Amino acid sequence: MKQESKEYDFIIVGSGIGGLMSAVLLAMADYSVLVLEKNHQIGGSLQVFSRDKVIFDTGVHYIGSLDKGETLNKLFKYVGILDDLKMKRLDNDCFDAIRLSDGTIFKHAQSYEGFRSGLKEHFPQEEKAIDLFLSKVEWICKEFPLYNLEVERGFSYIDKPEVLSQSAYEFVTSLTENKQLQAVLLGNGLLYAGEVKTSPMYVVALILNSYLKGSYRMENGGSQIAKLLTKRLRLLGGKVLKHKEVVDAVYKNGEIESVVTCDGFLFRAKNFISNMHPLKTVEVFGEENFRPAYRNRLKKLENTVSSFMVYFSLKKESFPYINHNIYAYSKDEVWETVNYSDTEWPEALFICTSATVNQGEFADSLSVMAYMDYEEVKEWEHTFSTVKDPSERGESYLEFKKRKEELVIKRLEEMFPGFRSSIKNVYSSTPLTYKDYIGTKDGSLYGIKKDYNQIMQSKINTRTRVPNLFLTGQNLVFHGILGASIGAMVNVFCFIDDNELINKIKTVYEK
Numbered sequence: 001m002k003q004e005s006k007e008y009d010f011i012i013v014g015s016g017i018g019g020l021m022s023a024v025l026l027a028m029a030d031y032s033v034l035v036l037e038k039n040h041q042i043g044g045s046l047q048v049f050s051r052d053k054v055i056f057d058t059g060v061h062y063i064g065s066l067d068k069g070e071t072l073n074k075l076f077k078y079v080g081i082l083d084d085l086k087m088k089r090l091d092n093d094c095f096d097a098i099r100l101s102d103g104t105i106f107k108h109a110q111s112y113e114g115f116r117s118g119l120k121e122h123f124p125q126e127e128k129a130i131d132l133f134l135s136k137v138e139w140i141c142k143e144f145p146l147y148n149l150e151v152e153r154g155f156s157y158i159d160k161p162e163v164l165s166q167s168a169y170e171f172v173t174s175l176t177e178n179k180q181l182q183a184v185l186l187g188n189g190l191l192y193a194g195e196v197k198t199s200p201m202y203v204v205a206l207i208l209n210s211y212l213k214g215s216y217r218m219e220n221g222g223s224q225i226a227k228l229l230t231k232r233l234r235l236l237g238g239k240v241l242k243h244k245e246v247v248d249a250v251y252k253n254g255e256i257e258s259v260v261t262c263d264g265f266l267f268r269a270k271n272f273i274s275n276m277h278p279l280k281t282v283e284v285f286g287e288e289n290f291r292p293a294y295r296n297r298l299k300k301l302e303n304t305v306s307s308f309m310v311y312f313s314l315k316k317e318s319f320p321y322i323n324h325n326i327y328a329y330s331k332d333e334v335w336e337t338v339n340y341s342d343t344e345w346p347e348a349l350f351i352c353t354s355a356t357v358n359q360g361e362f363a364d365s366l367s368v369m370a371y372m373d374y375e376e377v378k379e380w381e382h383t384f385s386t387v388k389d390p391s392e393r394g395e396s397y398l399e400f401k402k403r404k405e406e407l408v409i410k411r412l413e414e415m416f417p418g419f420r421s422s423i424k425n426v427y428s429s430t431p432l433t434y435k436d437y438i439g440t441k442d443g444s445l446y447g448i449k450k451d452y453n454q455i456m457q458s459k460i461n462t463r464t465r466v467p468n469l470f471l472t473g474q475n476l477v478f479h480g481i482l483g484a485s486i487g488a489m490v491n492v493f494c495f496i497d498d499n500e501l502i503n504k505i506k507t508v509y510e511k
């Protein structure tokens with residue numbers, strides 16, 4: 001086996017936002033860091049691909065909390081990437097449009113005041129329900145100190161059932177009997193795979209609040225975040241190696257000494273951080289090294305549903321650029337669309353035109369996401385295909401995709417008559433694509449499902465039973481670029497004083 005002579009302070013497995021953010025924060029604290037990534041492209045869900053000279057995002061379409069002074073804005077400033085990010089702010093009076101089954105469109109505006117007054121215009125009789133909803137969102141967000149860049153002292157998940165264990169659906173339906181308003185308040189549920197029986201209100205609050213505080217598209221794709229973080233890491237002496245799938249670990253006296261990559265290399269470090277799904281982490285680092293209770297708990301946890309993505313390249317000047325996202329439903333019980341019926345699919349669509357640098361009046365692409373259960377593609381799960389290891393999944397798989405693409409186009413035609421004539425080419429991805437690229441078992445959209453009925457079970461700690469193995473990424477606190485970045489902070493607090501780091505972030509911002 002080939003071995004690199006250097007022993008790093010940290011080896012990070014996976015270059016998703018969580019992995020890269022942990023890497024840069026540690027490198028800024030003078031630790032030596034190596035990131036090992038299995039793919040050809042860094043970034044995990046920040047990866048993009050290009051067809052017909054158009055760049056498509058695969059897993060990040062808009063990011064919140066990016067207005068000046070907001071948490072992610074400050075964090076990006078601290079790690080030194082904010083000034084180089086090319087981003088486009090979505091419309092102030094409408095970052096998300098919720099289109100219900102009868103074609104009525106409701107706007108979610110940025111800022112609490114904008115959101116409140118926009119909805120009150122639509123629902124003048126429902127002022128109280130709208131106010132109560134927003135007060136709850138605001139109150140919950142204040143209960144998460146780190147989310148507001150404050151030190152978490154004495155915060156305990158067990159002590160706060162009123163924050164963590166409230167059902168979002170029950171809360172919203174207790175506020176109003178107006179079905180349309182219920183649907184509109186929960187209307188961007190595809191952002192967190194909102195589900196009647198499981199989704200906690202705190203997830204809705206943390207995510208909605210972030211978008212109220214500055215919603216932006218990344219011009220020419222979200223991969224710029226990963227590229228800028230990698231550049232920063234290299235300047236700090238760190239290293240990112242691609243095509244390095246970690247497949248095994250070598251232990252000495254109960255601690256990990258090195259990891260083994262698929263090409264037979266051995267890399268040594270004092271500490272290891274996994275950006276992989278926790279269950280995958282246990283698999284790669286050896287089941288026998290974790291408590292049976294921990295393994296069983298992870299195995300029992302459900303993941304969020306996966307998705308079918310359709311990517312359209314568009315004919316020149318044939319379709320307008322839309323500076324907001326559209327959530328379109330063919331049934332108004334919007335949170336029941338996760339458990340869709342085959343005959344009604346697609347019941348819920350997320351639709352966006354991507355932004356380019358110097359974005360003009362017309363869009364050059366349109367991306368659409370619909371829920372898709374892994375079971376739908378299970379018959380092809382023996383296949384594997386990525387840019388690094390390309391292969392064919394077969395004719396029947398292509399036919400399956402074509403059939404699904406056509407159903408999506410039909411829905412788009414209802415919304416944008418004549419849309420078909422704007423299409424240059426159609427591409428699509430399935431849960432298998434996410435499984436192969438990200439390494440999750442079922443191509444899950446957002447990792448482990450948060451369930452208000454069993455909050456403690458779905459809580460994942462950054463520390464593991466193995467003394468020098470830690471976790472980072474979307475499964476620690478919540479998903480999304482903001483959530484996984486906060487997860488990275490929780491992770492590095494094991495090595496860097498939290499008070500000191502938070503003060504530094506605030507100081508850099510104020511300069």
Ligand SMILES: Cc1cc2nc3c(=O)[nH]c(=O)nc-3n(C[C@H](O)[C@H](O)[C@H](O)COP(=O)(O)OP(=O)(O)OC[C@H]3O[C@@H](n4cnc5c(N)ncnc54)[C@H](O)[C@@H]3O)c2cc1C
Nearest residue numbers: 014016017018038044045059061062246439473474480481
């Ligand atoms: C379709 C879709 C749409 C989304 N839309 C948005 C959005 O609009 N806004 C938003 O904020 N969030 C969005 N999200 C969520 C967001 O993208 C994720 O929550 C976040 O990017 C996850 O980051 P992470 O750090 O957990 O790592 P991930 O992105 O999951 O990356 C994990 C990394 O680990 C690597 N890896 C796995 N196994 C190994 C191994 N054995 N060896 C080496 N490397 C390995 C993978 O290749 C990958 O690079 C979306 C997600 C999806 C899937």
